Amino acid sequence: MFRQLECFIQICKAGSFTKAAEVLMISQPTLSQQIRFLEVEVGTPLFQRVGRGVKITADGEILYEKALSVMRLIEESKKETHELRYARANQLSIGISPVDFNGLIPRFLKFHEQYPDITLKFASTENTSQQLLNRRIDIGIADKYDPNKEIHAMHLYKEEQALVVYADHPWADRTFISFQELENLESSLFVGDKSLIEHLHTFSEKMNKYLQSKFESTSTAILLSMVLQKLGVAILPVSLIETFSGQHLKMIRFVDLTPVREMKLIFKKDHHHNPSVQKCIDFFLES
Numbered sequence: 001m002f003r004q005l006e007c008f009i010q011i012c013k014a015g016s017f018t019k020a021a022e023v024l025m026i027s028q029p030t031l032s033q034q035i036r037f038l039e040v041e042v043g044t045p046l047f048q049r050v051g052r053g054v055k056i057t058a059d060g061e062i063l064y065e066k067a068l069s070v071m072r073l074i075e076e077s078k079k080e081t082h083e084l085r086y087a088r089a090n091q092l093s094i095g096i097s098p099v100d101f102n103g104l105i106p107r108f109l110k111f112h113e114q115y116p117d118i119t120l121k122f123a124s125t126e127n128t129s130q131q132l133l134n135r136r137i138d139i140g141i142a143d144k145y146d147p148n149k150e151i152h153a154m155h156l157y158k159e160e161q162a163l164v165v166y167a168d169h170p171w172a173d174r175t176f177i178s179f180q181e182l183e184n185l186e187s188s189l190f191v192g193d194k195s196l197i198e199h200l201h202t203f204s205e206k207m208n209k210y211l212q213s214k215f216e217s218t219s220t221a222i223l224l225s226m227v228l229q230k231l232g233v234a235i236l237p238v239s240l241i242e243t244f245s246g247q248h249l250k251m252i253r254f255v256d257l258t259p260v261r262e263m264k265l266i267f268k269k270d271h272h273h274n275p276s277v278q279k280c281i282d283f284f285l286e287s
Contacts, residue, residue: 002074004038005067007031008046012064016053090117092276095125095137099220100263103159103239104141111283118276132268138277140266143193153264156284161193161259164224164241165233167248174250179257188215188232190223196235196259224249237261 007024011031014020021028039046046060056064096104101122108120125131128140129148145153165171169187182189191197215231217223223234224244241251265284271277 001038001041004034004041005070007034008038008060009064009067009071011035011047011054012056012060018052090276091119091121092139092274092280093121093123093137094280095123095128095131095140095142097125097142097220099237099240099243100141102243107284107287110287111280114283115276115279118279128266132266138267138271138274139280141263142266143261143263145264145266150268150270151266152269153266154281154285156263156265158260158262160238160253161196161235161261162238162241162254163233163252164227164236165250165252166227166230167250169230169233169250171233171252172250174252176255177252178255185233190215190217190226190232190234192218192220192223192234192236193259193261235259 007020007026010020010023011017014023017028017031017035021031024031035046042059042063044059045057046063047054047056049055112118112120123131123137125140125142127146128137128142128144129146129151131137132140132151133148141156145151163171163177163182171177215226217226220236220240224236224240226232227234228244228248238251238253241249265281267277267281271281
């Protein structure tokens with residue numbers, strides 16, 4: 001009906017089928033057919049023949065005003081849709097923890113150099129999957145997410161994890177340690193990586209008592225703060241420990257079994273509404 005209304009409005013403005021057909025660049029029989037379809041749809045004649053031109057009927061006058069309103073709304077919708085699409089195409093919202101952000105700053109700067117027109121907006125990750133489904137973020141960068149058929153995760157990089165202790169801890173003079181030696185730990189052990197916790201449980205039953213604590217958190221930054229307060233020791237990403245190096249902390253690396261956390265690029269499978277998402281995916285794949 002959109003095309004029929006367009007033809008109807010043009011005839012009203014031109015005052016004849018011949019002139020309207022020229023403006024619309026269609027044949028007069030095609031134009032007449034469109035108007036017949038419209039008259040059948042509304043159930044009333046819209047024009048009266050007057051000499052070589054036409055005169056709009058009373059019913060046609062009513063439709064004309066409504067048709068103009070409809071066309072204005074359609075044009076406004078097109079404009080708003082275009083503006084929204086343009087804004088999305090030049091904006092990328094990334095969910096990432098402050099700790100991981102520090103390590104990826106060089107990559108983000110390089111991305112900006114390659115795509116200077118794309119504005120990067122960063123948000124803290126809470127529940128990456130839910131944030132993606134709610135379109136609060138376009139891409140998530142995290143080591144874990146809730147599996148969902150609408151979400152895809154792509155390997156980004158792996159990061160070593162190490163033991164961090166406070167400065168006057170009995171092990172503070174150590175540089176390396178074996179996983180087996182954790183059985184001799186005499187303080188609480190904080191671990192943010194769920195898969196690593198499960199591994200420690202199966203590794204040794206003796207470890208269970210050290211993993212039990214009145215203080216727990218899934219935030220690596222909070223766990224580090226707990227070590228600073230001498231509430232225990234923790235297995236955390238090396239990059240995080242190095243960020244806080246010199247603040248009464250000591251990092252001890254593992255020699256036999258090196259725990260790692262796998263960072264992933266997480267995004268919705270139907271991300272094609274935002275071209276910037278694909279550009280970001282391609283960028284990280286290349287780098």
